[in-house]
C-alpha cells in the first residue's frame with residue numbers, strides 16, 4: 001500500500017469526539033436527519049460498487065443511529081431496484097430520534113423487515129441468498145462487548161463468507177482503540193464519515209475494516225478548531241511544517257552532526273545500519289563512536305560515515321564535550337548491562353537530542369524509573385523506540401490498547417515514544433499521538449529497527465523536535481519499505497530513502 005500523503009488534514013477523531021463534531025454541526029443548523037441522509041447515501045454509493053444491478057442485499061440494523069444509516073440505505077437501494085431485506089436486532093418500538101424517523105420513512109413492505117427474534121430465525125435463510133450484507137448494527141455507540149444473540153448474528157455473518165460493507169465501523173470494533181469487543185464483523189469495505197477514527201488504523205480493527213472509504217456528509221472542517229484533536233494519522237500533513245528543508249546557503253555543519261555508538265567487535269552491524277540511515281536522512285555529518293576492539297571492523301565498512309575511537313572511563317563525556325554533536329543514537333548492538341546504563345546516563349546528562357533503542361532500553365528493565373529521571377534531566381528531545389517486547393520490559397505497569405499505552409508511556413517517561421509494529425504509534429509527552437499506516441510487512445526483518453532509529457537520529461541532528469522527527473522517521477521508513485518491496489533486507493532501506501526524499505521534497509516545493 002502506498003499512502004495518499006496529500007490528505008488535507010491529519011486528524012483522527014475518537015467516537016466521542018466524532019459525536020461532538022455531529023453535535024456542533026447540528027447546533028450550527030444542519031438537522032441530524034440530514035446528516036443521516038447523507039451518511040446513508042454514502043453507504044449506497046459504496047454498496048453499488050460491490051454488487052451488480054438487482055442484487056440481493058441484507059441490511060443488519062442496530063438500535064441506534066448506525067442502524068438509522070442502514071434504514072436510509074435500505075430505502076434508497078430498494079428504490080434503485082435492489083432486493084432489500086432489513087433485519088432489525090431490537091424492536092422497532094424502541095427506536096428513537098433520527099433512527100426512528102429513518103425507519104418510518106423506509107417504506108419497505110413489512111415482509112422484508114424482520115425484528116428481534118423473528119429476524120434471528122430468518123437469518124440463516126437470508127444469509128444463504130444474499131449477495132451483500134450491510135452492517136449497521138453498531139458504530140460509534142458501541143459501549144460493551146457483543147454477547148448472546150448479537151454475537152451469534154455476527155459470527156453467522158462472518159461464517160457465511162458473504163461480502164460485508166460496514167457502516168462507520170465493523171460492528172464490535174472499538175473506534176477509539178481498534179480492539180474487538182467480544183466478537184466483530186469482518187468487512188470487505190467500511191464507509192466512515194467526515195474523517196477516520198483510530199480504530200480504522202489500529203489492528204485488529206484495520207484488518208476487520210477492509211478498505212476504508214471516508215465520506216463527507218456535511219460536517220464542516222472548522223469543528224476541528226473546537227475539538228482540537230490530539231490524535232493524528234501519520235502523514236506529511238502532520239509534520240510538513242517541521243520538515244528540515246535544505247537551505248541554499250547551508251553547509252554540512254548547519255545540517256547537524258549525529259553520533260552513533262557502536263557495539264563491540266562481534267556486534268557492530270546494527271550501529272552501522274543506523275549511522276548510514278542518519279546520514280541518508282540528512283544529517284550533515286555522522287560519526288560512529290567505536291570501542292577500540294571494533295575499530296578495524298568498523299573502519300573496513302565505512303566510507304562517508306566517520307569513525308572515532310571511544311576509550312577510557314569518561315569517553316562519552318569527553319566526546320560530547322564537543323558541542324557540535326547535535327544528536328546521539330545508542331542501543332543497536334551495544335550490549336546489555338551496567339556499562340550501557342552509564343553511557344546512557346552520560347549522554348542524557350550532556351543534554352543532546354537522543355534516540356535510545358534496543359539494548360539501551362533493555363538495560364533499564366530493572367530500573368526504568370532511573371531511566372525516566374535521566375530523560376527528564378535532559379534538555380533536548382529524547383526518543384525511545386521499543387518494539388512490544390522492549391516496551392513490556394520498561395513499562396511493565398502500563399496496560400491497555402496500543403494508543404493508550406504509548407500515550408501513557410510517553411507521559412511517564414518524559415520521552416517521545418515510537419511503539420513499533422505494523423501499526424506503529426508515535427506519542428509525545430504532551431499528549432499528541434500519531435498512528436502510522438504505510439509500513440509494509442516486509443519491514444519485519446533483522447536490522448530494520450536499527451535503520452528507523454538512525455533515520456530519527458539524522459532528523460534530530462538537523463534540529464527537528466522529538467515528536468515531529470519520530471513521525472517523519474516512521475513515515476520515511478515505511479515509504480522506503482514500500483519502494484524496496486518483498487525481499488527487503490535492512491541494507492536496502494537507506495538507499496531507498498533517496499527516492500522517498502526526492503518525491504517528498506518535490507511535493508513540498510510545489511506548495
Ligand SMILES: NC(=O)C1=CN([C@@H]2O[C@H](COP(=O)(O)OP(=O)(O)OC[C@H]3O[C@@H](n4cnc5c(N)ncnc54)[C@H](O)[C@@H]3O)[C@@H](O)[C@H]2O)[C@@H](O)CC1
Pocket residue numbers: 019022023032033035036037039062063064065066067068069137138139140141142143144145146147150167168169193217
Ligand atoms: N447525528 C449523528 O449523530 C450521526 C450519526 N451517524 C451514525 O450514528 C452512529 C452512532 O450512533 P449511536 O450513537 O446511536 O450509536 P450506535 O448506533 O453505534 O449504537 C448505540 C446503541 O447500541 C447500544 N449498544 C452499544 N453496544 C452494544 C452491545 N455490545 N450490545 C448491545 N447493544 C449495544 C447502545 O445502548 C445504544 O442503544 C455512527 O456510528 C454513525 O453510523 C450518522 O448517521 C451521521 C450522523
Ligand SMILES: Nc1ncnc2c1ncn2[C@@H]1O[C@H](COP(=O)(O)OP(=O)(O)O)[C@@H](O)[C@H]1O
Pocket residue numbers: 358387420421422423424439440441442443444445446447448449450451452477
Ligand atoms: N508486520 C509489520 N508490518 C509493518 N512493519 C513492521 C511489521 N513488523 C515490524 N515492523 C517494523 O519493522 C521494524 C522492526 O524493528 P525491530 O523489531 O526493532 O527489529 P530489529 O531490532 O531487528 O531492527 C520496526 O520499525 C517495526 O515497526
Ligand SMILES: [K+]
Pocket residue numbers: 066135136137138139166167168169170171
Ligand atoms: K457498523
